[in-house]
Amino acid sequence: MPELPEVETVRRTLQPHVVGARITGVQVRERRLRTPIAADFATRLRGARITAIDRRGKYLLFRLAGGGVLLVHLGMTGNLSLSPPGTPLETHDHVVISFDRPLVMVYNDPRRFGLMRVGNDAALTELATVGRDPFTAAPAPHEWRALVRGRKLPIKNLLMDQRLLAGVGNIYANEMLFRAGIRPRRRAGGLRREELARLGTAMAAVLADAVELGGSSISDYRDANGKPGSFQMRHAVYDRAGEPCLSCATPIKRVVLGGRSTFYCPKCQR
DNA sequence: ATATGCACCTGTGTGC
DNA sequence: TGCACACAGGTGCATA
Numbered sequence: 484m485p486e487l488p489e490v491e492t493v494r495r496t497l498q499p500h501v502v503g504a505r506i507t508g509v510q511v512r513e514r515r516l517r518t519p520i521a522a523d524f525a526t527r528l529r530g531a532r533i534t535a536i537d538r539r540g541k542y543l544l545f546r547l548a549g550g551g552v553l554l555v556h557l558g559m560t561g562n563l564s565l566s567p568p569g570t571p572l573e574t575h576d577h578v579v580i581s582f583d584r585p586l587v588m589v590y591n592d593p594r595r596f597g598l599m600r601v602g603n604d605a606a607l608t609e610l611a612t613v614g615r616d617p618f619t620a621a622p623a624p625h626e627w628r629a630l631v632r633g634r635k636l637p638i639k640n641l642l643m644d645q646r647l648l649a650g651v652g653n654i655y656a657n658e659m660l661f662r663a664g665i666r667p668r669r670r671a672g673g674l675r676r677e678e679l680a681r682l683g684t685a686m687a688a689v690l691a692d693a694v695e696l697g698g699s700s701i702s703d704y705r706d707a708n709g710k711p712g713s714f715q716m717r718h719a720v721y722d723r724a725g726e727p728c729l730s731c732a733t734p735i736k737r738v739v740l741g742g743r744s745t746f747y748c749p750k751c752q753r
Numbered sequence: 754a755t756a757t758g759c760a761c762c763t764g765t766g767t768g769c
Numbered sequence: 770t771g772c773a774c775a776c777a778g779g780t781g782c783a784t785a
Contacts, residue, residue: 485778485779486778486779489778515762517761517762517779517780517781541778541779556779556780557778557779558778558779558780559762559777559778559779559780560762560763560764560777560778560779561778575763593762593763593764594761594762594763594764594777594779595761595762595763596761596762596779596780597779598780634755635755635756636755636756636757640756640757643779645779645780652778652779653777653778653779654778655778698778699778701777701778702764702765702777702778703764703778704778722777741756741757741758742757742758742759743779744776744777
């Protein structure tokens with residue numbers, strides 16, 4: 484579920500409540516995430532004060548006083564939400580963190596594809612391969628050339644390569660290619676200069692709009708306050724197979740690229 | 754090095 | 770109503 488705009492929305496909605504708070508309790512109800520939650524996870528968090536929340540691609544980094552980091556990835560169905568102490572827990576509420584204020588932060592994740600780890604920046608190996616963040620550090624036009632040079636894979640697959648551009652997932656790769664007028668299957672290295680320029684513009688616009696609207700709520704995504712996003716109302720192609728293109732009314736096509744559903748308008752995207 | 758396919762896990766929707 | 774199957778926002782590993 485959560486791609487860059489959703490993770491950024493969660494970060495923004497957590498920040499005012501959690502930054503400055505001290506962790507007073509950590510309850511791990513289910514350790515079996517993508518990588519099992521370490522045995523000393525709770526011990527290392529207890530007593531720590533959160534000084535900031537950063538984001539790198541789809542990762543959230545809770546900065547802890549003293550140099551530690553709580554690293555969180557929401558996977559496909561992960562969710563971080565705030566609630567008053569004493570709120571009944573629900574199925575798949577795997578981790579509950581309480582603070583020195585009347586507030587708890589709950590990690591819920593039905594499919595358990597997410598990740599929670601405590602360490603320092605150097606010890607968090609998963610951060611080593613995270614590429615540049617297209618929301619806070621969008622590639623300049625001349626940098627696109629270097630990103631795609633010699634690459635034969637479909638441009639959509641390249642957009643979703645977290646080692647290059649961290650944060651773009653299936654929804655937003657589809658949407659930005661529609662806005663750029665480029666077919667998802669086009670070989671990345673074969674795109675012309677003006678197409679790359681259009682893609683850069685489309686990427687910035689789609690991400691900005693999506694963050695502005697609080698992300699996309701397809702089924703169960705909510706921000707930290709339980710509020711859904713509304714960018715799904717703006718989806719031009721994602722999950723619209725057979726429906727008319729919003730621009731030319733041609734039926735939207737669905738194909739599979741890299742094992743992921745891919746949607747495009749055969750007329751507007753060349 | 755690069756590209757692809759599948760496994761990981763639970764929930765939901767569809768068709769029989 | 771039950772059952773089988775396909776599919777879902779992501780990533781990592783095995784395989785060519």
